[in-house]
Amino acid sequence: MSLLSVDSLGVRDQSGRSLVSDVSFAVEPGDRIGLIGESGSGKSLTALAVMGLLPPGLTASGGIELDGVDMIRAPERRRTGVRGRVASVVFQEPLTALDPLMTAGRQIAGPLRRFQGMKGAALDEAVRAALDEVRLTDTDRIARAYPHQLSGGQRQRVAIAMALACRPKLLIADEPTTALDVTVQAEILDLLDRLVDVHGTALLFITHDLPVVARVARQAHVLRAGRVVESGPITELIAHPTDPYTRTLVDSARRFDAALRGAHDD
Ligand SMILES: Nc1ncnc2c1ncn2[C@@H]1O[C@H](COP(=O)(O)OP(=O)(O)OP(=O)(O)O)[C@@H](O)[C@H]1O
Secondary structure, eight states, rough: OOOEEEEEEEEEEOOOOOEEEEEEEEEETTEEEEOOOOOOOSHHHHHHHHHHHHTTEEEEEOOOOOOEEETSSOOOHHHHHHHHHEEEOSSSSHHHHSOSSOOOHHHHHHHEEEEEOHHHHHHHHHHHHHHHHTTTHHHHHHOOOHHHHHHHHHHHHHHHHHHHHOOOOOEEETTTTTSSSHHHHHHHHHHHHHHHHHHTOOOEESSOHHHHHHHOOOOOEEEEETTEEEEEHHHHHHHHHHHHHHHHHHHHHHHHHHHHHHHHHO
């Protein structure tokens, strides 16, 4: 049984308009899978459906099984049991995940207390270790800081620490670097790369950016207008894209790369 299996997933809005259709893929323990596509292609809705968190008014069809739980039809109580413990999400904008009224330390403590029953000195120590692990220095200050007192990169590190605190089997990263400066982007990618490696966490990495997904994932599915148009090892997709849309993604990444190299050569 796969850790995650998505079988012919469909998502419709209230009027019956199809937003995602016939999307199928699997994630095995420790896999690194990319979902690539332009804005509006259905990446985020696929991720939200996997977590059983589609916005009100949207309905899912098909099958989603995450660690043996039917994330479309199981009672809410069972689906809640999966979130944070079996699978967690890091979003593009860390402020989505962080509570503005709670210090970073208390937010990281939340899942550790809830899922692992930690408290007292052991909990404080685990929070400090989680902050250390995401390479935040000055952990005491950061633990006491509110989200608005942190930089974008620090906030994303806190969100990653929270997401990984209970050692989920699957981490879904939905455009986790898009809102960050280029240098910070590279640091966050390196961090994710290292942490999923160290803990053997499976990674479902969602992005519109082919070079970014090539950096962290091994296999990818290309989404366009809510459908998977091509799947395969990333190196293969880049070397021999068969779908015209994948080809445009590869061509534009190449043009960008060439322009960057040109700028450096000047
Ligand atoms: N709550 C909603 N109600 C109705 N339509 C929605 C809703 N959320 C998303 N959509 C539509 O579903 C489609 C897929 O959206 P989705 O957010 O999954 O795209 P995406 O690939 O993640 O794009 P982006 O990279 O811009 O986030 C889009 O056409 C979007 O407008």
